[in-house]
Amino acid sequence: MSRLTKKIIAIASASAFVSSAAIAADLTVVSWGGAYTKSQVEAYHKPWMAKTGKSIVSEDYGGGIAEIKAQVESGNVTWDIVDVELSDAIRACDEGLLEQIDHSILPPAPDGTPATEDFLPGTLHDCAVANIVWSSVYAYDSSKTRNWNKPTKMADFFNTKAYPGKRGMRKSPKVTLEFALIADGVPVSQVYDVLGTEEGVARAFAKLDTIKDDIVWWEAGAQPPQLLADGEVVFSTAWNGRVFNAKNAEGQSFEMVWDGQIYDLDLWVIPKGSKNKEAALDFLAFSTATEQLAAQASWISYGPARASSVARIGTFHADPSIKMASHMPTAPANFKNALQNDFEFWADNADQLNERFNAWLAK
Amino acid sequence: MVDSQTVQLEPITAADGTPLKKKLAQALFRSRVRAVSLVLPLFAFVMASFVIPIIALMWQGVYNDTFSSYTPNLTEKLKVWDGMSQPDEAMYAALVVDLETARADRTIGRIATRVNQEYPGTRSLFTSTARKAKKLKAPFKDSVIKTNKKWDNIEVWRAMKITSQDLTPAFYATALDGRYTANQGFVSQDENRQIYVQLFWRTMMISGTVMGLCLLLGYPVAYLLATLPLRTSNLLMIMVLLPFWTSLLVRTTAWIALLQSQGVINDLLVYVGITADDARFSLIYNMTGTIVAMTHILLPFMILPLYSVMKTIPPSYMRAARSLGATPTKAFIKVYMPQTIPGIGAGGLLVFILAIGYYITPALVGGQDGQLISNMIAYHMQKSLNWSLAAALGGILLAGVLLLYWAYDRVIGIDNMKLG
Numbered sequence: 001m002s003r004l005t006k007k008i009i010a011i012a013s014a015s016a017f018v019s020s021a022a023i024a025a026d027l028t029v030v031s032w033g034g035a036y037t038k039s040q041v042e043a044y045h046k047p048w049m050a051k052t053g054k055s056i057v058s059e060d061y062g063g064g065i066a067e068i069k070a071q072v073e074s075g076n077v078t079w080d081i082v083d084v085e086l087s088d089a090i091r092a093c094d095e096g097l098l099e100q101i102d103h104s105i106l107p108p109a110p111d112g113t114p115a116t117e118d119f120l121p122g123t124l125h126d127c128a129v130a131n132i133v134w135s136s137v138y139a140y141d142s143s144k145t146r147n148w149n150k151p152t153k154m155a156d157f158f159n160t161k162a163y164p165g166k167r168g169m170r171k172s173p174k175v176t177l178e179f180a181l182i183a184d185g186v187p188v189s190q191v192y193d194v195l196g197t198e199e200g201v202a203r204a205f206a207k208l209d210t211i212k213d214d215i216v217w218w219e220a221g222a223q224p225p226q227l228l229a230d231g232e233v234v235f236s237t238a239w240n241g242r243v244f245n246a247k248n249a250e251g252q253s254f255e256m257v258w259d260g261q262i263y264d265l266d267l268w269v270i271p272k273g274s275k276n277k278e279a280a281l282d283f284l285a286f287s288t289a290t291e292q293l294a295a296q297a298s299w300i301s302y303g304p305a306r307a308s309s310v311a312r313i314g315t316f317h318a319d320p321s322i323k324m325a326s327h328m329p330t331a332p333a334n335f336k337n338a339l340q341n342d343f344e345f346w347a348d349n350a351d352q353l354n355e356r357f358n359a360w361l362a363k
Numbered sequence: 364m365v366d367s368q369t370v371q372l373e374p375i376t377a378a379d380g381t382p383l384k385k386k387l388a389q390a391l392f393r394s395r396v397r398a399v400s401l402v403l404p405l406f407a408f409v410m411a412s413f414v415i416p417i418i419a420l421m422w423q424g425v426y427n428d429t430f431s432s433y434t435p436n437l438t439e440k441l442k443v444w445d446g447m448s449q450p451d452e453a454m455y456a457a458l459v460v461d462l463e464t465a466r467a468d469r470t471i472g473r474i475a476t477r478v479n480q481e482y483p484g485t486r487s488l489f490t491s492t493a494r495k496a497k498k499l500k501a502p503f504k505d506s507v508i509k510t511n512k513k514w515d516n517i518e519v520w521r522a523m524k525i526t527s528q529d530l531t532p533a534f535y536a537t538a539l540d541g542r543y544t545a546n547q548g549f550v551s552q553d554e555n556r557q558i559y560v561q562l563f564w565r566t567m568m569i570s571g572t573v574m575g576l577c578l579l580l581g582y583p584v585a586y587l588l589a590t591l592p593l594r595t596s597n598l599l600m601i602m603v604l605l606p607f608w609t610s611l612l613v614r615t616t617a618w619i620a621l622l623q624s625q626g627v628i629n630d631l632l633v634y635v636g637i638t639a640d641d642a643r644f645s646l647i648y649n650m651t652g653t654i655v656a657m658t659h660i661l662l663p664f665m666i667l668p669l670y671s672v673m674k675t676i677p678p679s680y681m682r683a684a685r686s687l688g689a690t691p692t693k694a695f696i697k698v699y700m701p702q703t704i705p706g707i708g709a710g711g712l713l714v715f716i717l718a719i720g721y722y723i724t725p726a727l728v729g730g731q732d733g734q735l736i737s738n739m740i741a742y743h744m745q746k747s748l749n750w751s752l753a754a755a756l757g758g759i760l761l762a763g764v765l766l767l768y769w770a771y772d773r774v775i776g777i778d779n780m781k782l783g
Contacts, residue, residue: 066745094472094490171731216648217731230625344487351747352483352556358739359558361731362565 026054027279031083032266033060034222035245039299040083042317044287047295051286054279062220065092068271072097077273080280084128086265087343087350093127099270100126105281107289109308118290123305128267129288130305132296135263135329135338136175139243140235141228143253154260154337157235158183158211168227168236171217173357174346175262178339179237180207182260188339196345201353205360217361228254244301244327249318258334264341265305301327421761424534424754429477430526433470434461438527441520446545450520455503459496466493480749481533481542482522488513521545534755559739559756563763566736569654570718574665576658577714578707581665585706588666589673607663615724618656622647622728648730656724661717665710672706708775716764736760 029045031037037058045056059079061067065088071077084092092098103124106115116124123130138157148163156163157179169176178191184207186194194200208215216233218224224238225246240261246252268288270280286292293304294312301324304310310330316322325331329338375383431438436457444454465471475489492510499506508514524545525533536543540557542550551557584603588596606614621627629643638644646652676699684694722737729738736756743753771777 064746066748069748091472091476094469094475096469096472215731232624347490348479348484348486348488351480351749354742354747355556355558358742359556359561362558362561362734 025057026052027276027283028057028059028078028080029083029283030059030061030079030081032063032221035242035249035300036221036302039241039296039302040287042299043292043296044283047292048283048286052279052282056283064088065097068092068097068269069095072272075273077271077275079271080274080276081283082269082271083131083266084269086128086130086267086341087346089125089128089267089269090343091347092269093125097272098127099272099274099277101129101270101281101284103129105285107285109290109306111308113308115306118306118308120305120307123265123267125267128269129284130265130267131288131293132266132305133263133303133329134266135240135261136170136179136237137240137243137256137258137261137329138179138235138237139224139228139254139256141231141253142255144231144234146234150255151235151257152259153183154179154257155183155185156257157237158207160211160214163234165234166214166216166232167211168216168218168224168233168238170237171219171361173353174350175237175341176208176357177201177204177353178262178341179260180204182337182339183207188260188337191339192342192345196349201356205356208360225250225252225254228252240327240329241300241302248316248322258329259337261329261334261338262341263329263338266302297324297328301329303328303330417761420750420754421758422754423751424758425532426530427477427526427534427751428529429473430523431529433465433468433474434458434527437461437523441524441527444520444524446521446524449517450504452502452504454520455507455514456501459499459503459507462489462493463496466496476748477526478519478522480537480752481525482519485513485519485522488519534751535758537752538755538759559736562734562736562739563759566719566760567763569650569657569733569735570715570721572654573657573661573718574711574715576654577662577665578711580658581662581669581710582703582707585666585669585673588670589676590678603663603666606659611660611723612727614660615656615727618652618659619647619728622652622655647728648733650729650733652728652730653725653733653735656728657718657721660724661714664713664717668709668713669703669706672703672709676702704775708771712768712771715767719760719764 029040031040037060041058045058048054049056061082063085065084068079068082068084069092071079089098103116106119106129108114109118119130120133138154140151151157151163157167169179177195181191181194181200181204182188184203186200195204216227216236218227218236221239221242224236225242227233227236228238229246229252238256240256243254243256247254268284270277270284274280288306290306290308290312293306293309294314296302297304297309297313298315298317304313310325310328313325313328316324326333329335377383377386434457437454437460440454440457444450462471465474471490471493475486478489479486488511492507492514495510499510513519521544525531525543531543532549533543536549537552538559540552540560542552544550584599588599588603590596591599619626623629624643624645624647626647628646629638632638633640633643646655680698680702681694684698685691689697719735720737721735722741725733725735726738726741729735737760740753740756740760743749743756768777
């Protein structure tokens with residue numbers, strides 16, 4: 001009964017999600033949309049299509065593993081390869097929703113270093129292969145004249161006296177709570193230790209309380225640049241690549257504050273039962289090769305997951321005078337006070353902290 | 364005489380000699396089959412796309428066999444455990460066996476997620492211990508606790524005991540801001556994690572407000588529609604129906620353009636000098652935005668039933684009341700209004716029930732204090748993937764609607780409702 005029940009619900013919810021993959025294609029690649037998908041299309045999709053002669057349908061989604069779960073459990077898998085965050089990749093893999101990936105299919109670096117050594121530590125997993133390192137930072141529009149000093153610290157984001165006005169933040173406890181603790185003076189190395197205690201969570205919420213009335217919550221990655229450009233907010237947390245592109249491709253005068261940045265990985269995964277598994281594996285190996293990862297970095301300021309690609313990062317596609325290397329989350333100047341998102345902490349505590357976050361929001 | 368008597372005793376027959384009674388029954392049967400076969404596709408469609416999924420979902424709210432089906436040995440041991448004494452060696456041994464299998468079958472994540480719902484912070488306890496399960500040696504109690512001392516915590520075992528029960532009230536308990544525990548039964552949730560009851564109340568309150576506003580705004584419009592000359596009322600009708608035919612998303616985003624702090628209305632207020640440029644009103648991304656947008660979107664559902672009822676009220680009643688000496692106000696209140704109650708009832712119930720389940724509009728313009736319970740259901744369906752909790756929340760919402768429907772039937776009478 002229960003298997004059947006689950007199947008019925010899975011089918012119902014699978015059909016509820018927008019799915020245009022009915023269009024016949026050799027491969028359906030799913031990613032986050034906007035400037036990020038654009039960088040992948042240029043660096044991965046186009047060369048792969050040229051090489052293999054196969055077609056790709058590119059779909060956008062908003063993250064999470066709900067769609068993958070619904071597709072796998074209903075037995076109607078229309079997504080072949082999906083770009084996901086690390087905590088989601090681990091969770092989906094543990095739940096048996098993903099195909100295992102044999103790391104030996106990954107091509108070695110040009111100098112012959114095997115892939116398993118070339119990829120940065122922590123970027124290769126049983127069911128997932130990382131392509132980029134991205135980061136959450138906060139940004140402001142420097143063209144709007146305001147009489148305050150340039151913000152340089154995470155604490156400035158929470159300082160409404162010196163920097164009055166609305167702030168944009170992602171409507172999620174993830175990153176938000178870490179930012180609050182960093183701003184409250186917790187060293188980045190201890191953030192997750194503190195957040196693991198009841199007092200630490202209370203401390204983070206207390207810090208958020210100080211700016212609660214000034215927060216505008218965003219949910220999609222494309223929103224923060226828009227909020228900043230519209231003048232709806234003076235500061236906004238954002239994904240660094242989106243801010244970089246709004247600044248250098250669209251001519252906005254945004255500045256980022258790297259202090260207290262929280263970086264994370266994006267990884268390719270293949271949903272279990274993908275109808276084009278062979279093509280998906282081929283695409284995965286192709287797109288995470290040294291050259292493709294390096295090429296993507298000239299379209300968006302996300303760091304490649306391979307050491308050999310990092311050395312080959314070039315200039316921005318729209319403006320060759322911009323050297324991309326210095327705009328990466330991992331560039332030494334930006335990396336002084338950085339924290340890696342702890343996927344295990346969030347796998348354990350996401351449900352509980354989400355409830356608490358929602359209760360706090362509703363208060 | 365004899366002839367006519369025999370005729371009366373013999374059964375009446377049809378032209379082909381079969382008795383008329385039988386013939387009639389056949390004809391009736393045929394027409395019934397025809398009627399049923401015409402309705403059958405719709406019935407099957409409703410069953411397959413509506414009734415069965417709802418029952419299946421409701422079932423998920425009280426039945427979850429994730430834990431027991433992937434940990435058969437441990438479940439057996441937990442069933443006989445009293446929840447008070449320290450777990451014994453046999454239970455630890457069963458745990459190790461099941462973790463090892465679950466690790467190999469890649470089902471460990473499902474087990475861990477399920478227990479984590481009852482006892483937060485245990486997800487990695489399961490996944491990491493499962494990774495080591497193969498190497499663990501007897502006595503298992505000591506070796507398991509050695510991998511992580513959380514295994515010594517009796518609360519973890521109590522949470523597992525709760526999750527090992529397939530038929531469980533745990534999700535309904537969570538949906539009502541409580542917890543179902545192995546040793547104390549139902550207890551209330553930590554205060555800073557209580558959210559659902561508050562959201563149910565807010566949903567009711569916002570739905571009630573929207574219904575009231577719709578009635579207040581819709582009643583005069585419906586009255587005009589029903590009483591103006593045909594040409595004018597047709598034009599008015601188009602103005603009611605045009606937005607009704609426009610996509611919900613378009614109308615919601617149009618409100619964003621109007622109400623946001625750099626939007627049309629605030630710009631106008633600043634221009635006129637009612638407010639300063641740096642003290643613009645927050646009209647959207649809060650409860651105000653939700654109420655404004657929902658009232659606008661649901662207005663036609665109030666106007667149309669009201670209109671259809673008002674249209675049937677003869678104008679002569681009002682004239683009669685006036686000629687008998689009633690003032691226009693009194694005639695309206697005593698004679699006209701009581702006759703529109705079926706329309707008010709229908710429109711009110713329709714708007715209220717639609718508002719209770721509203722989801723897209725609050726998600727877009729609700730900000731933090733304009734979210735409804737449906738947004739929480741969507742969150743558990745799509746993000747946290749706790750479908751059982753979503754089912755429990757949905758079940759409570761459904762029960763609430765049925766209760767309201769019952770109350771309405773008792774107070775006003777459902778036969779009295781007129782939808783058009």
